[in-house]
Amino acid sequence: MADITIRAVRKSYGKTATLHGIDLAFASGEFVVILGPSGCGKSTLLRMIAGLEDITGGEIEINGRVVNKLEPRERGCAMVFQNYALYPHMTVADNIGYALKVAGVPKAERRARIAETAKIVGLGDYLERKPAALSGGQRQRVAMARAIIREPGVFLFDEPLSNLDATLRVTMRAEIRKLHQRLSATSVFVTHDQVEAMTLADKLVVMNKGHVEQVGQPLDIYHRPASTFVASFIGAPPMNLMDARIDASATVARHEHLAIPISSAMAAALAGRDVTLGIRPEECRVVPAGEGLPARVDFVEELGSGRIVHAAFGSRIFAAAIPLDIRVASGDLIGLALPPAQLHVFDRETGRRLDVTHSIGRYEPVRQAAEAV
Amino acid sequence: MIQRTPYADAFTYVLMALGFLLLLGPFAVIVAGASQTVQQVNAVPFNFLPQNQLIVNITAAWQRADLGTAMLNSFIMASIVTFGKVALSALTAFSIVFFRTPLKHFFFWIVFITLMLPLEVRVVPTYAVAADLFEPIRLLIAWVTGITVSIEWNLLNSYAGLTLPLVATATGTFLYRQFFMTLPDELAEAARMDGSGPVRFFIDMLIPLSRTNMLALTTIMFVYGWNQYLWPLLMITDPAYKTTMMSLVALLPAENGTPDWNVTLAGSLIIMLPPLLVVAVLQRWFVRGLVSSEK
Amino acid sequence: MDKRAVFRSWWLPTAFALPQLALIALFFYWPAVAVVRWAFTLEPPFGGSAEFVGLANFRDVFADPLYWNSVVVSLTFALAGTLSTIFIGLVLALAVDRQLPGSGAVRFLYILPYAIAGPAAGMAFRFILSPERGLMASVNSAFPDFWNPAKYGSHALILVIVVFAWKWAGYTFIFLLAGLQSVPKSLTEAAAMDGSGPVRRAIDIQIPMLAPTLFFLTVIMMTEGFVGADTYGIVARTTDGGPNHGTDVMVYRIVEEAFRGLNYSGASAQSIVLIGLIMIFTFIQFRFVERRVHYK
Numbered sequence: 026m027a028d029i030t031i032r033a034v035r036k037s038y039g040k041t042a043t044l045h046g047i048d049l050a051f052a053s054g055e056f057v058v059i060l061g062p063s064g065c066g067k068s069t070l071l072r073m074i075a076g077l078e079d080i081t082g083g084e085i086e087i088n089g090r091v092v093n094k095l096e097p098r099e100r101g102c103a104m105v106f107q108n109y110a111l112y113p114h115m116t117v118a119d120n121i122g123y124a125l126k127v128a129g130v131p132k133a134e135r136r137a138r139i140a141e142t143a144k145i146v147g148l149g150d151y152l153e154r155k156p157a158a159l160s161g162g163q164r165q166r167v168a169m170a171r172a173i174i175r176e177p178g179v180f181l182f183d184e185p186l187s188n189l190d191a192t193l194r195v196t197m198r199a200e201i202r203k204l205h206q207r208l209s210a211t212s213v214f215v216t217h218d219q220v221e222a223m224t225l226a227d228k229l230v231v232m233n234k235g236h237v238e239q240v241g242q243p244l245d246i247y248h249r250p251a252s253t254f255v256a257s258f259i260g261a262p263p264m265n266l267m268d269a270r271i272d273a274s275a276t277v278a279r280h281e282h283l284a285i286p287i288s289s290a291m292a293a294a295l296a297g298r299d300v301t302l303g304i305r306p307e308e309c310r311v312v313p314a315g316e317g318l319p320a321r322v323d324f325v326e327e328l329g330s331g332r333i334v335h336a337a338f339g340s341r342i343f344a345a346a347i348p349l350d351i352r353v354a355s356g357d358l359i360g361l362a363l364p365p366a367q368l369h370v371f372d373r374e375t376g377r378r379l380d381v382t383h384s385i386g387r388y389e390p391v392r393q394a395a396e397a398v
Numbered sequence: 399m400i401q402r403t404p405y406a407d408a409f410t411y412v413l414m415a416l417g418f419l420l421l422l423g424p425f426a427v428i429v430a431g432a433s434q435t436v437q438q439v440n441a442v443p444f445n446f447l448p449q450n451q452l453i454v455n456i457t458a459a460w461q462r463a464d465l466g467t468a469m470l471n472s473f474i475m476a477s478i479v480t481f482g483k484v485a486l487s488a489l490t491a492f493s494i495v496f497f498r499t500p501l502k503h504f505f506f507w508i509v510f511i512t513l514m515l516p517l518e519v520r521v522v523p524t525y526a527v528a529a530d531l532f533e534p535i536r537l538l539i540a541w542v543t544g545i546t547v548s549i550e551w552n553l554l555n556s557y558a559g560l561t562l563p564l565v566a567t568a569t570g571t572f573l574y575r576q577f578f579m580t581l582p583d584e585l586a587e588a589a590r591m592d593g594s595g596p597v598r599f600f601i602d603m604l605i606p607l608s609r610t611n612m613l614a615l616t617t618i619m620f621v622y623g624w625n626q627y628l629w630p631l632l633m634i635t636d637p638a639y640k641t642t643m644m645s646l647v648a649l650l651p652a653e654n655g656t657p658d659w660n661v662t663l664a665g666s667l668i669i670m671l672p673p674l675l676v677v678a679v680l681q682r683w684f685v686r687g688l689v690s691s692e693k
Numbered sequence: 694m695d696k697r698a699v700f701r702s703w704w705l706p707t708a709f710a711l712p713q714l715a716l717i718a719l720f721f722y723w724p725a726v727a728v729v730r731w732a733f734t735l736e737p738p739f740g741g742s743a744e745f746v747g748l749a750n751f752r753d754v755f756a757d758p759l760y761w762n763s764v765v766v767s768l769t770f771a772l773a774g775t776l777s778t779i780f781i782g783l784v785l786a787l788a789v790d791r792q793l794p795g796s797g798a799v800r801f802l803y804i805l806p807y808a809i810a811g812p813a814a815g816m817a818f819r820f821i822l823s824p825e826r827g828l829m830a831s832v833n834s835a836f837p838d839f840w841n842p843a844k845y846g847s848h849a850l851i852l853v854i855v856v857f858a859w860k861w862a863g864y865t866f867i868f869l870l871a872g873l874q875s876v877p878k879s880l881t882e883a884a885a886m887d888g889s890g891p892v893r894r895a896i897d898i899q900i901p902m903l904a905p906t907l908f909f910l911t912v913i914m915m916t917e918g919f920v921g922a923d924t925y926g927i928v929a930r931t932t933d934g935g936p937n938h939g940t941d942v943m944v945y946r947i948v949e950e951a952f953r954g955l956n957y958s959g960a961s962a963q964s965i966v967l968i969g970l971i972m973i974f975t976f977i978q979f980r981f982v983e984r985r986v987h988y989k
Contacts, residue, residue, distance in 0.1 A: 110584030493706030523727030
């Protein structure tokens with residue numbers, strides 16, 4: 026059990042900065058997922074917590090102790106690497122027990138703990154094998170066992186599932202979650218896969234270009250993305266976004282020649298402003314041509330449980346998730362209905378979310394991620 | 399690929415046979431000559447079939463060139479060079495590859511430049527250094543303190559003098575470096591997360607993982623050490639330290655004496671044998687070492 | 694050098710590298726400095742302090758026709774040696790790479806001459822290609838004086854080149870075979886589909902793909918021919934630089950000058966010139982090093 030506080034942490038390699046002042050706090054026992062595209066700095070942040078990268082500026086605190094200057098072994102963290110990093114010349118048992126051997130734990134106790142840990146991850150029968158003789162999933166388990174055996178306060182996962190095939194990834198995802206509940210340590214899990222992020226996280230951190238874009242519970246982030254980046258990064262297919270200008274007199278937002286109906290509160294609060302409007306595909310409704318906004322079907326993706334219509338809407342392609350009972354084909358003229366209550370509004374300049382406070386009838390930017398901590 | 403190319407196949411076999419004659423033929427001549435009598439070996443035309451005098455000739459050669467001492471010395475020399483290279487280069491490569499320090503670039507270049515100048519071009523001053531090992535140190539002391547001290551230590555006629563200058567080059571270091579670079583970064587990081595320091599990592603991970611590399615380097619260095627010619631020739635004047643390459647001269651038939659080339663050939667056969675065996679038996683490692691030691 | 698170095702310490706790597714660095718400093722850098730120092734000074738052979746003479750040693754060296762003779766001999770030796778080793782290695786590698794039955798065995802055997810020390814090989818070849826006995830005696834009895842390396846410098850030069858080629862052909866063979874095996878099979882298969890036979894494929898596909906290896910071997914063999922450990926040994930034990938300086942390669946001359954002539958300054962000046970040559974080779978090799986294939 027350990028809590029982690031990250032204060033104004035920066036990282037630069039020579040003159041190029043990769044992290045620009047990160048502030049985050051993880052509570053003890055939380056499962057934190059850091060999500061972002063490759064190159065956003067998420068792995069660097071994780072490696073700085075682990076002690077594998079120097080901290081250029083700011084402080085990292087684990088359990089109330091500033092660890093900036095501590096060696097990895099002194100921080101009470103264990104890490105699972107993307108490529109597992111098993112020691113190829115050692116057996117599974119030696120791999121799992123290496124940390125204890127280094128720490129000078131007597132042989133008998135070591136053997137007992139290895140056996141116990143191997144049982145937790147279901148490797149009991151493989152202790153004498155070399156890593157080369159294991160499957161991808163088994164190697165993953167060895168890597169986890171190697172972390173578990175140290176009984177660390179913090180588990181660090183660096184994209185641990187990305188080398189596994191799709192089926193195994195789902196299984197291992199569930200196992201990691203179960204393990205987390207059982208061990209009640211703090212887990213920090215880095216990934217670029219939004220499904221992993223949504224399913225695993227107690228707390229989700231979305232990063233982009235060395236900044237934290239948003240911190241919150243996964244569903245909150247899904248429903249109230251704090252920026253156009255988060256809106257387009259989370260959700261598949263991603264949120265439809267379009268530039269528009271709010272026209273107060275007609276309570277519409279004008280996008281090219283189209284007039285999109287909006288709520289009167291929004292019209293009043295944002296009159297005359299240039300904004301970016303967003304709507305999730307599953308909130309778009311397809312209606313007969315002539316109703317709603319005119320669109321032409323470009324192509325249709327069948328998902329089995331439903332279908333996704335990609336339709337030309339103004340000069341852009343919109344995605345709309347529709348139930349199976351609506352049939353459309355390429356080239357059809359259809360109408361798109363965008364319920365005003367489901368529209369997300371972002372500042373055109375900054376890309377930050379503009380939120381309504383209904384009582385006053387004004388739109389305000391949501392609090393910055395850093396303040397939300 | 400299923401393709402019938404009878405002419406090309408026949409041609410290929412002709413080429414391979416020619417290569418065989420060209421590269422292995424000399425061995426046949428040596429073996430044949432080494433097993434013949436003086437009359438047979440000087441006969442024209444030459445008889446390529448081995449005869450029954452091999453043991454006799456070897457015994458004669460062994461005595462004439464004192465091969466017992468020479469073989470032992472060559473073996474000691476090759477072993478020290480091999481061991482020194484295998485051990486020291488591993489240490490240096492480790493410190494060049496796995497540490498975050500500005501010194502590593504310095505070390506790298508210091509070692510790298512040694513690839514450019516083989517012993518043969520700097521042999522004269524190297525000899526002078528070996529003859530007076532403490533000269534640089536004396537000069538340094540004199541320069542720093544102004545005191546002229548007279549400590550001297552010469553390496554002529556010693557195993558240290560035979561081997562140390564040969565250990566002072568970069569081949570082995572680059573072989574290890576090459577291998578270390580192929581190890582994933584996460585391996586060292588995982589070890590570090592497991593609480594292992596650099597020395598522990600070196601002993602627990604790098605040494606066991608480098609086993610095949612060490613074997614490759616061992617084969618190359620043994621052959622290299624055994625086959626040294628010029629350096630022992632300069633360093634050694636005391637017959638007790640002479641190596642096989644130096645006994646070659648003694649094996650030659652005396653000018654205007656009996657042209658007993660059979661004994662000469664028998665002697666050189668013995669001298670060629672150890673590196674030949676190493677390469678033949680450990681060929682897999684030898685080839686691997688050669689191909690990957692060239693940076 | 695782009696590996697993510699993991700450990701932080703300055704004294705540990707220093708301590709680990711120290712043994713080798715000390716040896717290198719003592720037996721490499723110190724002598725290298727001495728070569729330069731001697732090249733510009735005149736040291737009396739029997740003690741006394743050295744006198745700075747500027748470029749006089751170089752002037753003496755360049756004024757000596759025997760020096761220029763050794764340059765020409767070295768150049769001939771290195772060029773002929775390089776071309777013949779690479780040619781033999783290439784032909785054999787192309788043949789073995791076809792993987793006909795039996796190629797595994799010859800492949801093993803071709804490497805063996807490389808294990809033999811240059812001087813030992815040289816001495817054996819003195820017999821094998823001797824004009825009075827062995828192979829060439831029969832030829833000589835038919836065509837008198839056709840082959841006599843003890844008498845003619847050019848014959849002696851051919852003899853040492855043969856020894857060099859014999860020893861090093863197996864070496865180029867290893868690299869060229871490794872290079873050939875790294876040419877994707879799909880490439881030669883595509884050429885076969887296009888209807889080209891084995892010889893055409895070798896010329897059109899395989900040899901062009903080997904260009905980096907060939908280039909690398911040219912540099913290595915030229916360096917070896919000029920200053921290689923075996924070059925000295927081969928010349929010394931096969932012909933002793935003779936007859937009449939016909940095989941007096943640069944390395945041989947330097948050592949002779951220093952240890953028989955006791956002319957350290959002249960030998961050092963010659964070393965400097967040779968070092969300059971090697972640096973040019975090394976530079977060329979570096980310049981094109983990124984074009985090299987991986988020998989795996």
